[in-house]
Amino acid sequence: MTKAIDLQALAAQVAAGLTGPGGPFEMTMEEVLGAQIPVFHNRRRSLLELLEASRALGDRDYLVSADRHMTFAEHYEAAGALAAALQQRYGIGKGDRIGILAANRPEWVLTFWAAQRLGAIPVGYNAWWAPLEIDYGLEHTEPVVVIADAKRAQALADAGARVPVITMEQDLPALVAEYAGEYPVTTVAEDDPACILYTSGTTGRPKGVVHSHRNMVAVADYHRFTDALMAGFRGLPWDGSPTSRRFLTTSPLFHIASLHNLAVPRLNTGDAVIFPSGGFDADKILGLIESERITNWGAVPTMASRLLDADLTKYDLSSLSGFSLNAAPSSPALQQRLRERLPVAQVALTTSYGCTESGTAATIAAPADLLANPEAVGRPIIAVAVEIRDPEGNVVPDGVEGEICIRSPYVMLGYWNDEAATAASIDANRWLRTGDFGFVSAGVLQMAGRRSDLILRGGENVYPTEIENALDAHPLVQESAIIGVPHEDLGQEVAAIVVVADPDSVTEDELRDHVAQRLAYFKVPARWLITADALPRNATGKVLRRDLSLGE
Known part of the structure; x- marks a missing residue:
């Protein structure tokens, strides 16, 4: 415990020297879109x-793929x-x-x-x-x-x-x-x-x-x-x-993980971005780490889990010095398996919490944080303020669960052509309501749940309403509900409960094809329950998702 406190104190001391008056990352308060926000002075x-x-x-190499540098x-x-x-x-x-x-x-x-x-x-x-x-x-x-x-x-x-x-x-x-x-x-x-x-x-x-x-x-x-x-x-x-350094990018560039936090910053640091070809394959990735001497990789937990199915001893992974788990929560068991099998994970394993709207990670859990509490998602990064609020918008004490709210120079301007959604997400003081829930203890954030009905499938965010809307467009479907069910590899997979007058009148294949024509493949339910029983709802008519199951 003493060692962890000393390390934290040392980090704070170094950060103060960097961000204080005259430091290379001196911080100052400026008005940004009507609110006082901490910003880098020399920017x-x-x-x-x-x-x-x-x-x-x-x-120097910047963008490296199979056919060109x-x-x-x-x-x-x-x-x-x-x-x-x-x-x-x-x-x-x-x-x-x-x-x-x-x-x-x-x-x-x-x-x-x-x-x-x-x-x-x-x-x-x-x-x-x-x-x-x-x-x-x-x-x-x-x-x-x-x-x-x-x-x-x-x-x-x-x-x-x-x-x-x-x-x-x-x-x-x-x-x-x-x-x-x-x-x-x-x-x-x-x-x-x-x-x-x-x-x-x-x-x-x-x-x-x-x-x-x-x-x-x-x-x-x-x-x-x-x-x-x-x-x-x-x-x-x-x-x-x-x-x-040489950064391996396996998350899509249409996500902040690879664009904002990998490809763009390399113009500041002079590092290379390495692009694998084709879909994710553990042996191909391991071979690329060896041949391209990859130094840094941010993987979604599903990828990390699949990596452990390969024979790691066949590859020289000594170049890898930075390794993080991104985009979805990782289980303590997976973290421990990585430490046991992947040398870099023993000393450099990190994870984080953020969302597209926050621009980058709002918090990062350092290796010491994860060892102390594998379910932690870390401490706020520089220039980020995190508050946990109750439904009325009041800040709650440490240890009390509430909505995670963030303010920083990284937070989005808003939603394109959607003033109502922007106003609902960002208040006049530029605080972002994430819709995610958690609590803070001793300065460390821990998730209590992500947007109550959000499904995290292999690092992709899947929202039930979008799939339900597609299902409900089928002429035989009376109502539907989408839930996430545990999956060993993906973390969660999508399951559908579909209410029809006669369960024999429609097949899973027909409904699966109906959704596949309308939505991306990762949103298509993998498991199904077709029933004539109405969905459980509360007094206001909302579906009680926590009461839903496939009845298995």
């Missing part, structure tokens, strides 16, 4: 400034050329949306940075969306153009999308070659929109989360601060010089 004011500074990183210098040139093409061919300017619909690949990141040159807003659509979901996204954010990989470009064509589509495999390289040597520049303000990513909403419709230049630059600065903190913690000097 860049837009993502375009980050891009311009990255030119000096030269021949793109250096920072090559990326800088290509981003300028693509921006010029988008401006001159498609008339894209400040505030216009550029859709991105693709699996992870270097061109995804390149498109993001090209948009920043124009002051345009890249929109990261979920690459696994079904056609009806894609149609909704296009209608909602109205992109001038969509840049897509071949598979999604074909899906757009099949769906009859009327927006121009640029393919990443053929059209994009040709445009970059044609407009080489051009670097459009525009002026943006810190609180101008910089990006839109979609998150499922409890109303059943995905919401477009808008992050500003301030938000995303602050996230990048947070990662630099973490580097400086770790150097100071070890008694080493830190001057902001680029490092030579």
